[in-house]
Amino acid sequence: MSTQETSPNQSMRVSVKNRCACCNSNGVALYGEQGDRLFNTPGKWTIYKCSNARCELMWLNPMPVEEDLYLAYQNYYTHAFSTPKKSSLFLRIKSAHQALHFNHPTKESGSTAQLLSKLITRLNFFKESMDYPLIFFKDLPHGNLLELGVGSGETLKQFSDWGWQAEGLDFDPEAVKACALRGLQVRQGDLHSQKFASETFNAIFSAHVMEHVPQPIELIAEGFRILKPGGLFVAVTPNGKSALHSLFKKDWRGLEPPRHLHIFTKEALLSSAKQAGFSKVKVITSNFSAAGVFSASARLKTNCQNSFPLRLLSNLARLILTFYWRFYPDSGEELILIAEK
Structure with missing residues (x-):
């Protein structure tokens, strides 16, 4: 080197x-x-x-x-934070779903949203989006949770409202400031520099952080050290073997050079977690970001603008990919690492 x-x-x-x-x-x-x-x-x-x-x-x-x-x-x-807008119909349906299935407190559901959430759940095509991210921690007693890479703080707030003692970590000072304005506890820096005591957290969650890290195995190993016995490390990252990567190739949104330093496959992520110290490990795939990735990849490939027809096509593609995933369960757009200490 x-x-x-x-x-x-x-x-x-x-x-x-x-x-x-x-x-x-x-x-x-x-x-x-x-x-x-x-x-x-x-x-x-x-x-x-x-x-x-x-x-x-x-x-x-x-x-x-x-x-x-x-x-x-x-x-x-x-760096482009804005004041939270009024929830869309889908977000109200998602809130109703999470209140019903995960006992998550919400002020934004109503009878119509509750009815639609039950209907969509039965269809099972959007259930993974409505479950995310609470589904991974539904059987874990609420305790101390650390989110790596908080962005606007939406997920961190969701965990906090659910009853977790949640705090976040982000390298971006603008993200830290934005979260502080929302009353969220977020530290600035990388995980190693925080020097958390061993066995501090019951859960660690990261969404689209692993691909940005120069030494991902070291990051997972530090997560293993600071987790309590029985704690969960859950990480979401692009799937290098996704159906959309196979379709779009060099125009796939998941590549994102030069910020995405590593793009994992299921096999590579499993191996990395085991090298980091975890023995109870599984990796699954999902398609909850597939519509957005399809739209962004199509725009990169064709130089077209975002439009209603493209959004419609992207959601149709997501339905097709979800159906395809039932037969090829490793084809999902994102990998989800679920590792228990």
Whole structure:
């Protein structure tokens, strides 16, 4: 591994990563000359794929050095916070569903939303979106919970309202400020720098954080250390073997260079959790973000604008993908790691 100087078209220093962070196998170039088409970070990036068929982790090579990663987030969406808007009909239906099935307190459901939630649950196509993220912790007594990467704080507030002693962690000072304005407890920095005592938390949750981390196995290992016995580490991350990646290839929204440093497969994520110390581990896939990923990938591929026909097509694609998932359960858009200490 050797660090390279900043080149004229590359705003960040980079480091060569020829070997897989999960199994140490050699990598081969999968997609070359990838630019940041989402937030316009300067530079071109190559995405490698592990040559081990039992792993197939993907990663950036060369990869930005950790000290310069902040440069990839200058225009990132977490900097665009806004006042929460009135809930959509779907969010009211979701609130009614979670009140009914998880005893989650809500002020936004009504008889119509409750009726529609029961109907949609019976159809089973949107149930995973309405269950998320409470379903993973439904059998765990409420205690101390840590969320890694809080964004706008919506999920953290959801856990707090549900009765957890919830706190968050985010590297972005703007995210920390926005959450503080909502009365949420959020620390700034990375997990290791917090120096939490061993066995502090009953649960750790992260949604779309793992792909941004330079040393993901070290992150999971630190999570293992600070979890109490019987605690759960739940992590959601893009699925490198998803149906949408197979469809869109280099235009797949899940790639997102240069912020997504590692893209996991089910096998790579299972192996990483076991290397980090977990023995009770499972990885499942789901499609709760499939409509949004389909829409974003289609726009990257065709340069089209967001529109009502595209939103309609994206939701139709999500229905098809959910049906397909019933026969191919590893094809979902996101991987979900569920690891018990």
